[in-house]
């Protein structure tokens with residue numbers, strides 16, 4: 001069996017060491033593994049190359065220039081585990097694309113690792129595979145609001161959101177572009193009784209200047225509502241670069 005991974009360049013699987021740039025574990029040295037494919041198509045997705053491959057025709061802003069051929073690579077779970085273990089940090093962040101689409105293969109990969117803290121970055125639409133779930137320490141769930149351009153019936157499934165809200169390993173991380181997104185988060189928080197302690201807001205942006213401009217009012221909004229705020233440290237450190 002194999003995992004389908006994203007690539008940093010043709011044929012090179014996106015497995016790398018970096019500081020966790022977002023959420024409750026920000027600043028912690030971690031190994032990242034980025035999987036290919038997604039079931040959503042956010043207009044502002046910073047890793048759209050994970051779902052831009054031959055055979056996938058979802059619309060995207062870079063449709064005219066994007067090379068679809070070079071963005072995925074298959075690897076055995078065993079080889080992926082060996083690459084992860086060799087990098088050093090004892091924390092693993094599994095992201096994508098949407099990693100929970102490959103839950104069974106991920107369970108086999110994590111099962112071959114030495115003991116590590118395992119975080120999953122997910123859009124929250126897919127239930128964790130029963131073999132993977134016991135191996136996970138933290139879920140960073142990022143439900144997609146209306147400004148993401150996804151149909152709400154795909155992006156915000158009430159039963160799934162209720163499941164995540166009831167799961168103590170979950171931290172919600174809402175991407176925010178404008179002040180009008182805040183009412184949607186308030187509604188979701190109240191519908192699912194999400195404690196502020198487990199609710200992060202994060203500015204949308206792939207450039208430091210954009211993040212700073214949005215952080216100015218978003219940090220205030222978080223303070224006023226008892227929410228947590230996270231910047232995107234990796235963008236400030238490395239820009240919008242694959243494998244960082």
Ligand SMILES: C[S@@+](CC[C@H](N)C(=O)[O-])C[C@H]1O[C@@H](n2cnc3c(N)ncnc32)[C@H](O)[C@@H]1O
Nearest residue numbers: 044045046047096097098121122123142204205
């Ligand atoms: C690329 S996604 C992969 C995991 C999963 N598909 C998801 O959306 O959570 C990783 C994180 O980056 C966030 N993200 C993607 N593009 C972004 C952007 N332009 N600005 C801010 N956050 C972004 C997502 O919301 C998610 O929290």
Ligand SMILES: Nc1nc2[nH]cc(C(=O)O)c2c(=O)[nH]1
Nearest residue numbers: 018019020021095121234244
């Ligand atoms: N350094 C760093 N931190 C991250 N936290 C979440 C990321 C992601 O793309 O899921 C990410 C990423 O791509 N890089």
Ligand code: SF4
Nearest residue numbers: 038041042045097123
């Ligand atoms: S759900 Fe995540 S990977 Fe998928 S398009 Fe949205 S931000 Fe990108």
Ligand SMILES: [Mg+2]
Nearest residue numbers: 046047095234
């Ligand atoms: Mg990222």
